[in-house]
Amino acid sequence: METVIRKRIEILVDTPLVRRVTDAIDRAEITGWSVLPVTSGSGRDGRWREERVMGTDKSLVLSIASAEKAEVLVDALAPLLTSHGLLLTMWNVEVIRGERF
Amino acid sequence: METVIRKRIEILVDTPLVRRVTDAIDRAEITGWSVLPVTSGSGRDGRWREERVMGTDKSLVLSIASAEKAEVLVDALAPLLTSHGLLLTMWNVEVIRGERF
Amino acid sequence: METVIRKRIEILVDTPLVRRVTDAIDRAEITGWSVLPVTSGSGRDGRWREERVMGTDKSLVLSIASAEKAEVLVDALAPLLTSHGLLLTMWNVEVIRGERF
Amino acid sequence: MEVSAFAPFASPVILFFLLGLLASALRSDLAIPEAIAKGMSLYLMAAIGLKGGVAVAKSGVNAEVAAALLAGLTFSFLIPVLAYAVLRGFAKLDQTNAGAVAAHYGSVSVVTFVTANELLGASGLVVAGFMVAVLAVMETPAILSGLMLARRGQNGEGQSRGELLREVFLNASVVLLLGSFAIGLIAGPKGYSEVQPLFESGFKGVLCLFLLDMGLIAARRLIDARALNLRLVILAIAFPLFNGLLGVMVGNLIGLDVATAAALGVLCASASYIAVPAAMRLALPQADPGIYLTMSLSITFPFNILIGISLFGEFSVWLSAH
Amino acid sequence: MEVSAFAPFASPVILFFLLGLLASALRSDLAIPEAIAKGMSLYLMAAIGLKGGVAVAKSGVNAEVAAALLAGLTFSFLIPVLAYAVLRGFAKLDQTNAGAVAAHYGSVSVVTFVTANELLGASGLVVAGFMVAVLAVMETPAILSGLMLARRGQNGEGQSRGELLREVFLNASVVLLLGSFAIGLIAGPKGYSEVQPLFESGFKGVLCLFLLDMGLIAARRLIDARALNLRLVILAIAFPLFNGLLGVMVGNLIGLDVATAAALGVLCASASYIAVPAAMRLALPQADPGIYLTMSLSITFPFNILIGISLFGEFSVWLSAH
């Protein structure tokens, strides 16, 4: 089956901030996104675990987009990335039904 | 340590359909798969969130396979991909203990 | 925005063993890690599903690191990888704010 | 009893539902973890099943039960046909979406039934235990009807038909409802008394929290809805109204008591938002959940909870008095 | 009543909290699924809200209520100012972190309040139902105070101010507390009696399990803490002590009864670890959760549960007797 190359963008973000990230994705006119739960983690600010009760847990926002739209998104997220310490990774993937993105 | 290159395939699929996807993976004689939960998302059909109660939530099926078997799988899934709107992405990864796959 | 290339390492591991993997990440002086839940899976040892009650479920540990540190980590994990049957995949990603890693 | 006895808006059950609708409308971040919501829905089904089974263990089975089961089965098969025609003619839906929506209206909503049981019960109208069995048998025939309508003249995916039937007849809610009904029947009042504290005392409180969540979800879905138009909104109210009144009349005709006839009306009026959507994702993936889920969950469900149940109750009272 | 009546360490509620602390200190893998913990916290808020609303439905509203609400509001606005000054001067925190910590101490902890209700109640001191409303109004003003202090002289992100206000005022716990308070008010004792088995009988047991979890989390966080120093630890005990005693005195002055004045003290003494941390992650991401969460959750919260509540209770008893 034919595949096309798209960017896969994954952003690790505090759950209360998810909305701002997905709003940025919508504004970049990317067709969609999905959110995955994250259980625990550790970084410069120390460890966290099972803190959904406190609302300080994190989520992983994942979105597939064309390289151009991905760039638009990254630029739009840039201020949030630095101010709120988000973690953004991005790589090329083969996609089936790629005409949607 | 030595690594080999394999395909990592990730398929975003309605939870009630997971079984059909994993059956296809088994039929492609790939050694295994894992399923991750997805919390919410947005696409052409609009948003969804916390809909496990309605059984309309989605899951992410992840499988590591050799390039040949990955191709077999993609071809086997092709009808399901278009009819049920699955999202399949695929890329090369380095794997340790790659002889298993 | 500028990006740098880093390794993304994902390790599928029995939940009771997560601590040993993250300790190894810390010892490799990688800045952090995140853990994602896994719902079910299948491999050479058969299927498993919703076995959190039994404590035999699995998790996905994800870490972003420079290529050198990734290599240190992989070497450190090698014995665990073979003895406990972990699944490690690794690939290159573009990272924003890459100076942290 | 008097009509004025229906005062749903003073019941915590209804008030929590309204709180959920309101919180979502204000875009509050209030949310109940989905595992908890799922757990509560399983609890409600087990509890209602047990209670029904114990009631039948006490009352025994008679011709009334058979008549109610038959009526339920017939409604579940036929309502989709009627609904389909209206959806095609009046709302101009395509064949697939019309079939999918029709399946939802033929099937039933467990929580609407449970809420009706509580609201009617609070007015002294005690629904017969065997209606749980009617509830269970009404869940699936509509799915088959709806699918047949949606696929008329098309080539279905042959190999998966058997699988689909199994998925439909052994879906979680049917198995749990009928299973706990059977357990109630076998264990009887004595066995039931051991587990009564969990399944009976806690019931109404859990229903409150579950309806809070349903309110949150229903309003959120309505806010995000894109696919609805005015005609579909009208039908999402007209269907339960028509089916509900019809159900009460038939219930009255076949000799059900006031409360039980009202409950049959509620079953006819209610639209599924659990078993059927999942089945549609499998069998009719081209159908748009933005249409069928939004209609059944965000319009028909609130309509029934807030207005329908009381209305069918009052109609049944009125009917039995004339 | 006698001072010796306070025997918190024989109460299962406290003992489960200690078990949690101990299990974490020993690095046991005991853990409560987060969905369950979240569910329990929603349950506790709904239950306390309902109970308060029903109590007010019975007692009616009077000048005492207004005075308590006003006192609560004032404390929530002003405690952060005081705390901020001390955090800057004594603990040498930077502006951002001082503002963030200050916001936590001005706001309140629902679970501390609930536990105080139980412990005081067990000693015969019944807290007035309207204090639930005071609890709810004290949650958010402190967030605004703290943010203003943290951002003085800085350029805020203008566009998100409105959004922040909405998030703060419609956060889950405020909506659920006030919502169920209103439901209790409307439904009254009669409506409440239907759901009492779930919300009242189960309450203390759920509180035990929730405090077990809080003990686990609080101790784990303390063990992993890196950012605390001795001065911050001292303040995390001095703040609740000072604010709590002050709260009791003011409560006594404005004419609250013994139990209710003690509860006002507990509210002043308690520090938020739910609504405020989430708001700070949004509005002050540069502030370090290793400071504010560890202080409020791992030091102040245990201090209040194990010592503060009894102390404020005894102080209120003593005060009203002199």
Added chain:
Amino acid sequence: MEVSAFAPFASPVILFFLLGLLASALRSDLAIPEAIAKGMSLYLMAAIGLKGGVAVAKSGVNAEVAAALLAGLTFSFLIPVLAYAVLRGFAKLDQTNAGAVAAHYGSVSVVTFVTANELLGASGLVVAGFMVAVLAVMETPAILSGLMLARRGQNGEGQSRGELLREVFLNASVVLLLGSFAIGLIAGPKGYSEVQPLFESGFKGVLCLFLLDMGLIAARRLIDARALNLRLVILAIAFPLFNGLLGVMVGNLIGLDVATAAALGVLCASASYIAVPAAMRLALPQADPGIYLTMSLSITFPFNILIGISLFGEFSVWLSAH
């Protein structure tokens, strides 16, 4: 009491377990969210611990208690040795798998014990409260026995031994069982009465739902099993039979009452499927869960629930009468 009083198949507890087995066998998609299942298992442990502690607070400690604890410890250490020999000789398992399976049979299943308590209690046989402590001390020695057998003559991973011991002795269920036992002891009947509604009234209902889930999981695992052979299946029934009858006899010899001796038999007969599998994944990763989990969870557990408990109860009644 009469033997015919054992009627497990009319108890909702057993019927829900059967429903779970059946639903899985029919491949229904009925499933309980794992967070709920985990929460229920924690609840059951806390409840049984509390109840045992309160009972001992009332009855006090005596020589009988010491004897029962000693018997439990001895069984937990020695059963694996016996089982290991049979697994090697009769079932031809390799050293690693034989050690892993042996550890499971020496250890205990909390839910089997809890179910036995309920079923025996329903027949008027009240198990002594201190058996909860026996349950807790029997969990871990078997793990050590099993590991020693599995690793005989091999070089263990030296550095992780201490860590393993800590993980084994501080595993969640031991900590929660002993912790709530201690809380029950300290709080006594008066403190317990506050939390009784949650921990006692709800108990049997929660047990039903938990056993529903266990039935689902046990049957699913059996269906997916690949690694079992007939000899292993035979042993998975012979082990509980032999160990259970032996346990009852020893209980009778050391002077336990009828119910308590039966409970000791149940503990010996039961095989762990929570603490031990997790420990084995860590310490013996080469051992195959397809063998040890399937034997303990899918064969021994249903055997004990459906047959074993009644059998050991009747045997204990018979023994005490002769």
